[in-house]
Amino acid sequence: MNKYRSHNCNALRKNDVGNKVLLSGWVNKKRDHGNLLFIDLRDNYGITQCIIDKENQNFNELEKIQLETVIKIIGNVVDRSKETINKDINTGEIEVAINDFEILGSCKELPMPVFSDQEYSEEIRLKYRFLDLRRKKIHENIILRSKVISFIRNEMNKLGFLEFQTPILTSSSPEGARDFLVPSRLNPGKFYALPQAPQQFKQLIMVSGFDKYFQIAPCFRDEDARADRSPGEFYQLDLEMSFVEQEDVFNVVEDLLVKTFKEFSNKKLMFERFPKISYSEALLKYGSDKPDLRNPLIINDITQIFTREDVSFEIFKKLVKGGSKVRCIVTKNTKDKPRSFFDNIDKWAKGEGAAGLAYFTFEKDNKILAKGPVGKFFSEEALKEIMNITEAKVGDSIFFACGKQNEIEKITSAAREKIAKDLNLIDENIFAFCWVVDYPMFEKNEVTNKIEFSHNPFSMPQGDLEKLNFDKPLDILAYQYDIVCNGIELSSGAIRNHIPKLMYKLFSIAGYNKKEVDEKFSGMINALSYGAPPHGGIAPGIDRIVMLLANEKNIREVTMFPMNQNAQDLMMNAPSEVNENQLKELNLSLKLKK
Numbered sequence: 001m002n003k004y005r006s007h008n009c010n011a012l013r014k015n016d017v018g019n020k021v022l023l024s025g026w027v028n029k030k031r032d033h034g035n036l037l038f039i040d041l042r043d044n045y046g047i048t049q050c051i052i053d054k055e056n057q058n059f060n061e062l063e064k065i066q067l068e069t070v071i072k073i074i075g076n077v078v079d080r081s082k083e084t085i086n087k088d089i090n091t092g093e094i095e096v097a098i099n100d101f102e103i104l105g106s107c108k109e110l111p112m113p114v115f116s117d118q119e120y121s122e123e124i125r126l127k128y129r130f131l132d133l134r135r136k137k138i139h140e141n142i143i144l145r146s147k148v149i150s151f152i153r154n155e156m157n158k159l160g161f162l163e164f165q166t167p168i169l170t171s172s173s174p175e176g177a178r179d180f181l182v183p184s185r186l187n188p189g190k191f192y193a194l195p196q197a198p199q200q201f202k203q204l205i206m207v208s209g210f211d212k213y214f215q216i217a218p219c220f221r222d223e224d225a226r227a228d229r230s231p232g233e234f235y236q237l238d239l240e241m242s243f244v245e246q247e248d249v250f251n252v253v254e255d256l257l258v259k260t261f262k263e264f265s266n267k268k269l270m271f272e273r274f275p276k277i278s279y280s281e282a283l284l285k286y287g288s289d290k291p292d293l294r295n296p297l298i299i300n301d302i303t304q305i306f307t308r309e310d311v312s313f314e315i316f317k318k319l320v321k322g323g324s325k326v327r328c329i330v331t332k333n334t335k336d337k338p339r340s341f342f343d344n345i346d347k348w349a350k351g352e353g354a355a356g357l358a359y360f361t362f363e364k365d366n367k368i369l370a371k372g373p374v375g376k377f378f379s380e381e382a383l384k385e386i387m388n389i390t391e392a393k394v395g396d397s398i399f400f401a402c403g404k405q406n407e408i409e410k411i412t413s414a415a416r417e418k419i420a421k422d423l424n425l426i427d428e429n430i431f432a433f434c435w436v437v438d439y440p441m442f443e444k445n446e447v448t449n450k451i452e453f454s455h456n457p458f459s460m461p462q463g464d465l466e467k468l469n470f471d472k473p474l475d476i477l478a479y480q481y482d483i484v485c486n487g488i489e490l491s492s493g494a495i496r497n498h499i500p501k502l503m504y505k506l507f508s509i510a511g512y513n514k515k516e517v518d519e520k521f522s523g524m525i526n527a528l529s530y531g532a533p534p535h536g537g538i539a540p541g542i543d544r545i546v547m548l549l550a551n552e553k554n555i556r557e558v559t560m561f562p563m564n565q566n567a568q569d570l571m572m573n574a575p576s577e578v579n580e581n582q583l584k585e586l587n588l589s590l591k592l593k594k
Contacts (some may be wrong), residue, residue: 001022002022003022004022004024004072004104005022005023005024005072005114005391006021006022006023007021007022007026007089008023008043008044008045008046009023009041009042009043009045009046009194010043010048010090011045011088011091012048012077012091012094012096013091013093014079014093014094016077016094017077017078018076018077018078018095019076019077019081020074020076021074021075021076021077021096022072022073022074022381023041023043023048023050023072023073023096024043024071024072024073024074024104025041025042025043025048025070025071026041026042026043026068026069026070026114026134027040027041027042027065027066027067027070027071028040028041028042028047028067028068028114028115029067029115030063030065030067031388032063033584034054035053035054035483036052036053036054037051037053037054037059037062038050038051038462039051039052039061039062039073040115041071041073042134042574044139045592046089046090046091046357047091048091048095048096049080049091049093049095049096049426050073050075050095050096050097050098051096051097051098052097052098052403053164056098056099057101058098058101059267062098062101064118065103066106066107066108066109066110067107067110067113067114067115067447068107068110068114068131068134068453069103069105069106069107070104070105070106070107070184071101071102071103071104072101072102072104073096073098073100073101074098074099074100074101075096075097075098075099075100076096076097076099077094077095077097077266078094078095078096078097079093079094080092080094080095080200080473087521093549099473106372109390110131111124111127111128111131112124112125112128112131112132114131114134114135114442115135116135116137117136117137117138119388120132122556122564122565123564123570124155126562126563126564126569126570126571127570127571128571129405129492129560129561129562129571130170130571133560137557138557140550140557141550141557141558142553142560144264144546144549144550144558145542145546145558146540147264148260148545148546148549149216149221149263151263151264151540152216152237152256152260152542153261155217155256155259155260155518156214156239156256157238158376158584159212159250159256159502160211161212161213161214161239162210162212162213162214163213163214163215164204164210164213164215164219165215166195166198166202167195167201168194168195168202168217168218168535169182169192169194170192170193170194170195170474171189171192171193171202172193173193173199173200173520175198175221177221177222177223178221178223179196179220179221179222180193180194180220180221180222180232181193181194182194182586182587183586183588185585185586185587188586188587189587191414194220195217195218195219195220196219196220196221197217197219197236197238197539198219198238199456199458200216200458202215202238202239202240202525203228203240203458203496203498203524203527203535204523204524204527205240205241206240206241206496206532206533206535207307207527207528207530207531207532207533210242211241211242211243212239212241213238213239213240213241213391213537214237214238214240214502215237215238215239215531216235216236216237216238216542217235217236217237217238217539218233218234218235218238219233219234219235220233221233221234221453222567225563225564225567227490227553227554227555228544228547228554228555229555230543230555230556230559230563230569231563231564231565231566231567232563233527234541234542234543234555235541235542235543236491236529236539236540236542237539237540237542237545238537238539239252239537239538239539240536241493241534241535241536241537242533242534242535242539243533243534243535244495244534244535244536245480245534245536246479246495246536248527248536249481249493249495249536249537249538250274250435250481253483253538253540254273254274254433255274257433257483257485257540257545258272259482259546260545260549261431261549262384264549265431265549267429267430267431268429268430268431269428269430269431269433270293270294270431270432270433271316271432271434273432274433274434274435274483274493275293275434276434276435276437277291277434277435277436277437278436278437278438279436279437279438279439279440280438282300282436283409284301285298285299285300286298286413286416287299287327287408287409287410287411287412287413287416287434288409288413289482289484289489290436290482290484290487290488290489291434291436291449291484292417292426292486292487292488293300293432293434294426294427294430294432294486295416295417295420295425295426295487296417296420296425297325297329297330297331297416297425298329298330299328299329299413299416300327300328300329300330300389300390301322301325301326301327301389301539302326302327302328302387302389302390302400303320303325303326303384305326305378305382305385305386305389306320306326306383306402306514307320307565308382308385310378310379310381310382311360311377311378311379311382312377313377313378314357318542319402319403320402321403323409324402324403324404324408325402325403325404325405326391326400326401326402326408327401327408327409327412328386328398328399328400328401328412329398329399329400329401329415329416329419330391330392330396330397330398330411331392331396331397331398331399331419331423331479332393332395332396333395333396334361334396334423335361335362335363335371335395335396335397337397340373340399341422342359342399344417344422345357345359345370345399345419345422346358346359347532348415348418349401349411349415350491352411352414354401354403354407354411355401355402355403356375356401357399357400357401357411357415358372358399358400358401359372359374359397359398359399360372360373360374360375360378360397360398361375361395361396361397361398362383362392362394362395362396362397362398363394363395364394367380368380368383368387368394369382369383370383372397375551386398399415399419400493401415405443406424417487428485431485431486431548432485432486433483433484433485434483434484434485435481435482435483435484436481436482436483436484437480437481438462438477438478439454439455439476439477439478439481439482440454440474440475440476440477440478440479441453441454441455441459441461441473441476441478441480441506442454442473442474442476442509443474444474450511451473451474451509451510451511451513452510454478455478455480455492455494455509456478456480456492456494456495456509457506457507458494458496458524459476459478459479459480459495459496459497460479460495460496460497460498460534460536460564461476461478461506462476462477462478462479462504463477465499465502469508470505470556473509478493478494479494479495479536480493481493481538483538483540485548486548488539488544488547489544490541490544490545490574491538491539491540491541492539493537493538493539493540494536494537494538495534495535495536496526496534496535496536496537498532498533498535499528499532499533500525500528501526503517503528504517507556508534519586543555543559544557546558547592550593560568561588
C-alpha cells in the first residue's frame with residue numbers, strides 16, 4: 001500500500017464502510033461542534049468528510065490546525081446518518097472516523113480563502129496563483145483544459161494528422177504583431193524572435209512532403225491584454241493540409257469542433273454545418289467580422305432614404321450628401337416599451353462617443369405613422385420604403401445612426417449587442433459558430449494612405465490568377481477565413497499562396513521589393529521554388545475554446561499561470577532585471593528612457 005493513501009478523496013463509497021483507510025490532502029474546511037470536529041479533506045479528485053471526537057488524543061491539535069495544511073489521515077469508513085447525507089459530493093454517504101493523523105506540509109496564514117470561489121483582486125490571485133488554482137471552479141477549468149487538449153489530439157490522430165514540433169527560436173517577421181526578441185550570445189548583435197505562430201514552418205512541412213500536420217503550439221506576441229487574449233503567450237491548435245481547397249479545411253474543423261463541444265458541454269449547437277458569411281456582409285449586417293449569431297438583430301443600410309424629397313431630417317441629409325452612411329436596427333414588437341427604454345439606448349450611444357441613436361416606432365392609424373422624437377420628419381411613403389428594406393412591421397421600432405462607414409459599423413455593432421441584452425434576446429445556452437470568408441487581400445492604411453496586407457500575406461488570392469487586376473488591389477479577395485463562435489474569433493486561416501512569382505507580385509503591391517522579400521522570407525520563398533503543393537490550414541485558439549466550454553468571460557480563468565494586464569508574472573516576478581555579467585555575455589548594454 002502507498003504510505004500516503006489507500007484511496008483518493010473522491011473514491012470512498014457506502015460499500016467501503018468498515019474499512020481502514022489512509023487519505024492525504026489539504027484541510028479544505030473545519031466545523032467545530034464542541035465535542036465533535038468535522039474536517040473536509042480535499043485533493044485533486046474531490047472531498048471526503050472526516051470526523052474526530054473530543055476523546056481522541058489528536059482532537060486539540062486538529063482543532064488548531066490551519067486551513068490548507070497538508071495532512072495524512074488514518075481512520076475507518078463509517079456511514080453518515082440519514083439526515084447528514086450530502087448529495088452534492090460523491091462521497092456524501094460516508095465519512096472517515098479519524099484514528100490518527102500526520103502533518104505532511106504546514107501552512108502559513110492564508111492571503112485568500114481557498115474553500116470559496118468568491119472574487120478577489122487580480123493582484124492577489126496572480127501573486128498567489130498556486131492557491132488560486134486550488135479553488136474548485138478554476139481547478140476544474142484547468143482539468144477541463146487538459147481533457148479538451150487530449151480529446152483534440154486524439155481526434156487529430158484519428159483523422160490521419162501527424163504531430164510535429166516547430167522551432168521556438170526563429171527569425172523576426174515584419175508582418176503581424178510585435179515580436180518578443182531573444183539576443184544571441186554566439187551571434188553578437190543579432191536576435192532570435194519567439195514565434196508569433198508556426199506559420200512559415202507549417203507551410204515548410206507541407207513543402208517537405210508531409211500531408212497533414214498538427215501541433216498544440218505555443219505562440220508569443222507582445223500585445224496588450226484583453227478579456228479574450230492573454231498578454232505574452234497563448235496556445236493554438238495549429239494545422240495544415242496539402243492538396244486541399246477551402247472547403248476541405250472547413251470540413252475537418254467543423255467536425256472537430258462539433259465533436260469537442262458536444263463532448264464537453266451540455267449547451268446546444270445552433271448549427272452543425274457552420275454558415276458562411278462574407279466579410280463585407282458581416283460588416284453590413286452585424287457591424288463586425290466577429291458576429292454573434294445568437295443575437296437575432298440585423299443591421300440594415302437605409303442611406304438612400306435620406307436622398308428622398310419627402311424626408312426632412314436635414315441633419316442626416318446633409319451628412320449623407322457628404323458621404324456618410326445611415327444604418328439602422330429594427331426591434332420587433334417594442335411598441336409598448338416605455339419612453340425610458342428608447343432614451344436609455346440613445347443616452348448609452350452618446351456615452352460611447354457617438355452623436356446618439358435616433359428612433360421611432362411604426363404605428364398605423366388609417367396610414368403608417370412614426371411615433372418618436374424624429375418620426376415627424378418622414379412621410380408615409382418613406383416609412384413604407386424603410387419597412388420594405390428592413391422587413392419591419394407595425395409595432396416594431398427602429399434605431400438609426402449616421403456617420404462615416406467605419407464609425408457607423410462600430411456604433412451599430414455595439415448597439416446591436418446592447419439592445420439585444422436589454423431585451424434579453426440572447427440565449428446563453430447556445431453555441432453559434434460561423435465562418436467569415438472572402439476577406440480583402442489588401443486594405444488602405446488610413447494614416448499613411450499606403451496599401452497593406454489586410455490579413456495574412458501568404459494567402460492565395462481568389463479568381464483566375466492569369467486575369468487578376470493588380471491595378472485595383474483593393475478589389476482582390478483572398479482565400480482567407482475566420483471561425484467565430486458567439487462573437488469570439490477562434491482563429492484565422494487561409495489557403496496559402498504557393499507560387500513564388502505571384503508572391504513577389506502581391507508583396508510588391510504592399511511596398512516590398514524582391515530583395516526585401518528574399519531577405520525577410522528567405523526560407524519560405526526558397527522552399528516554394530522547389531515544387532510546393534497547394535496547401536492551407538488554420539489554427540483555432542485552445543485558450544478561447546476552453547474559455548467558451550467553461551462558460552468564462554476572461555481567458556485568465558482557463559490559463560494556469562497567466563500574466564496580469566501589464567504582462568507581468570506577479571508570482572515569479574517576471575520580467576526581471578538581469579545583471580551586468582549577463583548583459584556583457586550577450587554583447588548588450590541598456591539605455592533606458594527617462
